[in-house]
Amino acid sequence: MTTPQTTATDVNQPTLQPAAPTGRRLSLPVLLLVIAGALALTSLVRLITGADGITNVSQMSTALQLAVPIGLAGLGGLWAERAGVVNIGLEGMMILGTWFGAWAGFQWGPWTGVLVGIIGGALGGLLHAVVTVTFNVNHIVSGVAINILALGATRYLAPLAFEGEPGGSAKQSPAVDSLGHFTVPGLSDALSDLNDKGWFLVSDIAGLLGGLVTNVSWLTLIAVALVPATWWILWRTPFGLRLRSCGENPVAAESLGVNVYKYKYLAVIISGGLAGLGGVFLSLVANPFYLEGQTSGRGYIGLAAMIFGNWMPGGLAIGAGLFGYTDSLNLRGGAANVHALLLLGALLLLAGAIWFAVRKAYVKAVVTVAVGALVFAWYAGTDEVPNQVVSATPYVVTLVVLALSAQRLRMPKADGLPYRKGQGK
Template sequence: MTTVTDLNQPTLQPAAPTGRRMSLPVLMLVIAGALALTSIVRIITGADGITNVSQMSTALQLAVPIGLAGLGGLWAERAGVVNIGLEGMMILGTWFGAWAGFQWGPWTGVLVGIIGGAIGGLLHALVTVTFNVNHIVSGVAINILALGATRYLAPLAFEGHQGGSAKQSPPVDSLGHFTVPGLSDALTDLNAKGWFFVSDVAGLLGGLITNVSWLTLIAIALIPGTWWILWRTAFGLRLRSCGENPVAAESLGVNVYKYKYLAVIISGGLAGLGGAFLAIVANPFYLEGQTSGRGYIGLAAMIFGNWMPGGLAIGAGLFGYTDSLNLRGGSENVHALLLLGALLLIIGSIWLAFRKKYTSSAITLLIGGLVLAWYLGTNEVPNQVVSATPYVITLVVLALSAQRLRMPKADGMPYRKGQGK
């Protein structure tokens, strides 16, 4: 157990996060079980699109900006600052990324997009840390300010250029994609065979190595990078101490203001990177409203992941997958997911009964039965349901995971320098 005096030791190797968490072998078994159940549903329904290579590749692309926004929220909240302004920082990232990208190239656009989001983070830190304004109020204000600022700047920057308008930037050059030769084709062929489980695993792996942007690789690398910095360095220990007990951290010589500022600026930069991804990779141009609430969904992914990078990545993948259903054969695939949801609810009911939570088990079984009846009584779902699926899944996942959540103790709490004296 780390002692309080360790906070001032630059060579300290902080202890790993403690608490009851799922081990890697158990996590792999859970993922394998979920894939097996999905495979059963695919065979029963004939909805081969739910696990094909194209579906998984699209899901990965949609998960990246959500994951980057969630990482931004993780950095801020681990330092004790609630960042509802992620959506606005993503909007700044889309505009700045496209503005610089079409003039000086896509990689410059990525860098300037990060800076744009970081400016939003700096503003949020100034208002919340220095002036102690309510974090939620500040975040909402930044969202409104970013939307208004980009609407004002877009006509000035983009009109008069080829392909540009008041609501859209000129196209930005591609960052490039890579595909693992040979292996990608082999996995695609294996996925097309429709075998139980094996083809579904091939579809998942094929989506990870087929037409993947270089920026996607950077985003994926930021997941373990964030974990290592926050849980394996003295810098990360000090930053997290500001989110757990800033008064105690200050008493041990930690400059709480500095770490909160750094965390929120990094948070904005990551959200800005997610916005630049949307404007350069997902679409090769800025388009008004293209974030579509992904900053909020990223915040939900962070909460689902229990303020941990690994859980956040799983949450972002889940939300990206459900969002991809809206783009690729949505009605058929979402209808198949009704059966998958019903089976998961029934399994959950059995698990709750095993743990002697009979009331929760009965409610879960009732909901599962209703979802199963919906599946059996229809051949397709309305387009409105397809469009709403990512947001419904967000609410359901948060509701189901709420019992196991543990946020940083001082998250969102006001702090003044010297208040512990």
């Protein structure tokens, strides 16, 4: 009788397969059902309150424009953290993208500005990689330092580059030529007409789709395409597997011949480039010029969108869309729309309470019902909300969403941990 031979490779050889996430992940059909339910509730609220602006084409188009820089910053954070490097410096890399994009766009044209803005953000990413990967400085400290350094550098460079130019000043660049926009002929008008009908759910879906095909920048199209491209590269290619292994178990990756330093460097540089592209969007598309303070914390909100999306591109895109939508309320009928959304919030909290009750989490169900009752009382007892509440809505939604989604999150296991070559020997 022979016994199976066990080799040292069988016992000790680690694999590059990242650990499976803990907890339950929503399947695509369930996720689509949740989105459809949220749209149905939104449509019901629109009919009850008469706030047609919450789902019209203009609102959705503005929301998409505001979501793009947040999504690009979030994608940048995703690339870095999947390789094990926390990138708090996304805000600073976006700032570099806004300045370099507007400066080069003013000098040599908008598409050159796009390229130079990406390079500017990538330089910030390179600095972050040198400090964190090579010198093992704490990732949070490095990121905060880059944010401060980027702000100081652009404040120093802006007067040198823009003062004395027509339309320029110490805090603003001259106007940059447009990258161009496109509208899908026929389809845009048809969806707009359908949205104007005011029908339940159908008109709301038409408004959502209409915002995706009306007056869309070419850079928006590129940004949207980067979401599935990121998913395919990181989850369907050997390169992506090696990169993700560096964020899960760099010692195991190194033992199988992966150059962990190289992949971390590449990931953080790409991260900076994507954040820089988000900055370019702000200074070339959202506004055709650089303006000091233009990012307004979008790098941090992008990081929140990445966490909300559980370090996955699809979830990140949904989070960016949510934050972009709430931000758009500031620009289009803010007070009336936010007041209507109080009713939506109360209904969503009621649905959450029912979900907790079904799962026998009775304490959470009672607390959720109580909060929902307070929100409904606020809606029923007022005709509008103060402008200060409208301005704070994107940030409040960011905090609430992160708090509610915290229990299902699983970050890469080695995210933010120091690593030295050969430490597993």
